[in-house]
Amino acid sequence: MFSILALATHILANVTEAAKMVDGSDLAPSNKVRQIRIAGDLMLGGVFPVHTKSQNPDEPCGEIAETRGVHRVEAMLYALDQINAQKDFLRGYKLGALILDSCSNPAYALNQSLEFVRDMIGSSDASDYVCSDGSDPRTRSINKKKNVVAVVGASYSSVTVQIANLLRLFRIVQVSPASTNADLSDKSRFEYFARTVPSDDYQAMAMVEIAVRFKWTYVSLVYSADEYGELGADAFKKEARKKGICIAIEERIQNKKESFVESIDNLVKKLQPDKKVGARVVVLFVGTEYVPELLKHTAERMKLSAGYSKKKIIWLASESWDRNNEKYMIGHNRLAAQGALVLMLASQKVPSFDEYLLSLHPGSEKFERNKWLRELWISKYKCSFDLPPESTENRCEDARQTGDNFHADDKVQFVIDAVYAIAHALQAMKSKVCPDDAIETSWISRYSKKPDICHAMQNIDGDEFYQKYLLKVQFQDIVGKNFRFSPQGDGPASYTILTYKPKSLDKKRRVADDDASDGSDYVEIGHWSENNLTIYEDELWWGADQVPFSQCSLECRTGYRKQLIKDEQCCWACSKCDDYEFLINETHCVACELGWWPTEDRKGCYDMSIAHLKHMRWSSLYSIVPAIFAVIGIIATLFVIVIYIIYNETPVVKASGRELSYLLLISMIMCYAMTFVLLSRPNTIVCAIKRTGIGFAFSCLYAAMLVKTNRIARIFSQASLSAQRPLFISPLSQVVMTSMLAGVQLIGSLIWLFVVPPGSRHDYPTRDQVVLTCNVPDHHFLYSLAYDGILIIACTVYAVKTRKVPENFNETKFIGFSMYTTCVVWLSWIFFFFGTGSDFQNLSLIDEPLPRKAKVKQAVETGSFGKALSVTGNVPKHVSPITTGETYLILEACQxxxxxxxxxxxxxxxxxxxxxxxxxxxxxxx
Structure with missing residues (x-):
């Protein structure tokens, strides 16, 4: 065992020497209290920043720190008092403490922490050693020291890491009430470390959620050149990338004053908050001591002299921002801080502790046990102790604390939680390893002797204590909340969000004492817990009516996509999507399918044919004009038919060939009726009539004319040869021949309907045009009209052959004239029919501002108008020349x-x- 002791001593010596080399001095302040010791059966260590870090390289410690230092020391002592006062807790064991000052200096704190290790070596059990002469070893029992079973501290992450690296060598458990360094959750490096506060990873998540909530997608990042700043910045950047937030400027502030000032000046120059767009929000991961200088140089650079400036920076600060630090509000620093959002660990005031702290005064027992209180009194009240009676200086013995402007440290609750967590773990361990051990707790037995603790707990194994007991503790803490560690040894992740604003605007959620005269300008505006962000909208204030803008580029208008600049997801130029495209995301436009059109918000497409199906309107001018012509034609034809019927037995009607004349007139009505078919909405019936009716109507018309001209030609041809009557010139034969000629067209059309069943379909001439048409192309109608063309040619041939018949048969001249014009009109009509585009109404939404809508609509309606007018206008040239003369003759002769x-x-x-x-x-x- 002597070799083990020698090895531990050797390690201790090496660590001590290393600590001295780090700071370049012996790190022992000549006139500062280094530690306080409270006797107990089980000793807890404590490390707190009682003093700030000195700017003098020859002195490790600077000014005394009241809130972060002295208050936390007293919080630990207060928790020990509360635990020791419970006689049934730990079954009578008393907890003691060895509390050290870290001076906010990692190297000095490392040297101080060697006291914990020295106690461990100095308290070795004498029974473990044997003297060389065989006698029992003798130890000093007067100042026998006890092992430190666990350490509470430290506060700054950089200090905590140094201490943790030392304590892990000796398997001493450490519980920090303030260090949030994310690396401390790594159990491969810090296997005996726990904390009552969450990791900075959660803080980074909360800060990113706040940025997302206010649409701050382009921010600057400022962090200190230490573990807290660098690891916090890394965690923020990691979470920011997940949420699409970009870092505009990233500044690392050095510890040296010259570098610090230069960093701040460079930062403010780069921000350029006078621009319309840019990063106005600055995320802070810096130590407490950096913030006053940061605010000062920002106010000077931005010339903040009074009121709120629209150009000012909005700070989004981590929990290292000390709202109780008066230096933050000196001079124009207050103006630079206005509007800042500050994350604070969600802690509650401990009223009983506040009362305890305010009750401390010189001369009281609890005041005198903390030697740092004397130094605080001297610094705070500008007084002296132990003055002679005749002295006129301020006597510290007379100074008392009051509730005016009093604020206990924000992390008092976490210090108390850390002490209670260790105590509950010791209670659980004692119940397990020493179930029958108890110390008499009566007043007589308690003070008549000093009993030893259970042997199994005299040398606690850190690994067992940490894994089996500490990580499994669950208890209701001093503010009534349930406390437990995470598997990584972290505390519950919960933050309060504060803002700093002028006193006159304070409302109901003031973060201070109930007394509103305390001058606090920090107001709670929300909280974050486990990815759940809550913001109190009515408490927000940035000196303007709207949330500060912190983006690289303005949002694109509807129908525009973001064209990223140099692959930077937060900076872009807006590029217009085509009219028929919608946005699948912010950067890509995709064309809608044919017949579909983008919705108003450009997030999808809608089916134009379903949403707004349109056809040729009867109220349209393009429908009215051909319909009027068709009606006039039908009326005129019916008028002729009526005349023919009235004078059916007259020689004039008989000589004209009544049967063929009636067929001719009925065919004309059929042709006029086709106008209404062309103007109707396409469906199966309409398309079937269109495919058969147009060709059949014209075939009946031209078949009757062909038979009429053929009859005349054969009569005069036969008369020139002989007096014999030609065959098939009777009315019945004429009707049969006409029916046979027209039947060819009808049979062909029916076969066509059987091969290609009629129906309607959607056609897409352009992106913004959906045309409802029949399910066959327009040029297929040419096949149907080809037979009519043959009849026209035959009629024209016979019209030429009969052009010289006697004047009494001048009807043939009219037929000839009709056929000559028919040939010309049909040649032009074919091009007009098939060249005017689709023949049905555009299906696009009328009130939708589609491009080219007016032009397309006019073209489509013009097509329907042209085709209907072509069919309608193709008939009068037959009615007028052929029937007008005969009708006029009959009426004139009768008058x-x-x-x-x-x-x-x-x-x-x-x-x-x-x-x-x-x-x-x-x-x-x-």
Whole structure:
């Protein structure tokens, strides 16, 4: 065992020497209290920043720190008092303490922490050693020291890491009430470390959630050149990348004053908050001592002299921002801090501790046990102790604390939680390893002797104590909350969000004492816990009506995509998507399918044919005009038919070929009726009529004309050869021949319908046009009209052949004229029919501002108008020349009572008179 002691002593000596080399001095302040010791059965260590770090390289410690130092020391002592006062707790064991000052200096703190190790070596059990002469070893029992079973501290992460690296060598458990360094959760490096506060990873998550909440996608990052700053900044950048937040400027502040000032000046120069866009929000991961200088140089650089400036920086600060530090509010620092958002660990005031702290005064027992209180009194009240009676200086013995402007440290709750966590772990361990051991707790037995603790707990194994007991503790803490460690040894992740704003704007959530006269300008605006962010909107204040803008680029308007600049996801130029494209994300446009159009918000497409199906409107001018012509044509044709029926038995009607004339007139009505088919909404029936009706109507028309001209041609051709009557010139044969010729067209159309069943379909001439049309292309109608073309050509041939018949048969001249014009019109009509585009109404939304809508609509309606007008206008050229003369002749002959005598041939046509006789009109040639 002597070799083990020698090895431990050797390690201790090496560590001590290393600590001295780090600081370059012996690190022992000549006039400062280095530690306080409270006797007890089980000793707890404590490390707190009672003093700030000295700016003098020859002195490790600077000024005394009241809140972060002395208050935390007293919080530990207060917790020990509360635990020791519970006689049933630890079954009578008393907890003692060895509390050290870290001076906020990692090297000095490391040297101080050697006291914990010295106690461990100095308290070795004498029974473990044997003297060389065989006698029992003798030890000094007067000042026998006890092992430190666990250490509470430190505060700054950089100090905590140094101490943890030392304590792990000796397997001493450490519980920090303030260090949030994310690396401390790494159990491969810090296997005996726990803390009552969360890791900075959670703080970074909370800060990122705040930035996302206010749409701050472009921020600057300032961090100190230490473990707290660098690891906190790394955690923030990691979380920011996940949420699409970019770092505009990243500044690492050095410890040296010259470098610090230069870093701040460079930062403010780069921010350029006078621009419309840019990073106005600055995320801070710096130590407490950096913030006053940061605020000072920012106020000077931005010339903040009074009121709120729209150009000022908005700070988003980590929990290292000390709201109780008066240096933050000196001069124009207050103006630079206005509007800042500060994360604080979610802690509550401990009223009983505040009362305890305010009750401390010189001369009281609890005041005198903490030697640092004397130094605090001297610094705070500008007084002296132990003055002679005749002295006129301020006597510290007379100074008392009051509740005015009193603020206990924010982490008092976590210090108390750390002490209680260790105590509960010791209680659980004692119940396990020493179930029958108890110390008499009566007053007589308690003070009549000093009993020893259970042997199993005299040398506690740190690994067993940490894993089996400390990490498994659960208890209700001093403020009534349930406390437990995470598997990594971290405390509950919960933060309070504060803002700093002028006193006149303070409302109901003031973060201070109930007395509003305390002058606090920090107001609670929300909280964050386990990825759940809550913001109190009515408490927000940035000196303006809207949330500060902190983005690299303005948001793109609807229908524009973000074109990233140099692959920077937060900086972009806005590029317009095509009219038919929608946004699948912020950077990519995708074309809608044919027949679909982007929604108003450009986040998807809608089916135009379903949402706004349109067809040729009867109220449209393009429908009214051809419909009027068709109606006029039908009326005129019906008028002729009525005349023919009335005078059906007259020689004029008989001579014109009544049967063919009626077929011709009915065919004309059919052609006029096709106008309404062309203007109707396409469906199966309409498309079937369109495919058969147009061709059949024209075939009936031209078949009747062909049979009529053929009959005349054969009569005069046969007359020139012989007096024999030609065959098939009777009315019945004429009707049969016409029916046979028209039947060819009808049979062909029916076969076409069988091969290609009729129906409608959507056509897409352009992106913004959906046309409802029949399910066959327009050029297929040319096949149907080809047969009509053959009939037209045959009619024209016979019209030419009969052009020289006698004048009494001048009907053939009219037919010839009709056929000549038909050939010309049909040639032009084919190009007009198939060249005007689709023949049905555009299906696009009328009130949707689609590009080219007016042009497309006009073109489509013009197409329908042209086709309908072509069919309608193709008929009068047959009605007018052929039937007008005969109709006029009948009406004129019936209105005048005169005879026209001719010299050679006489043809008698009778018109009925009112007296029952007949008016005989003779037409002939002289």
């Amino acid at each position: 005048v009572a005169r005879l026209v005598k001719q010299a050679v041939h006489t043809y008698v046509f009778g018109c009925p008179r009112n007296n029952g006789q007949s008016l005989v009109v003779k037409f002939g040639s002289s």
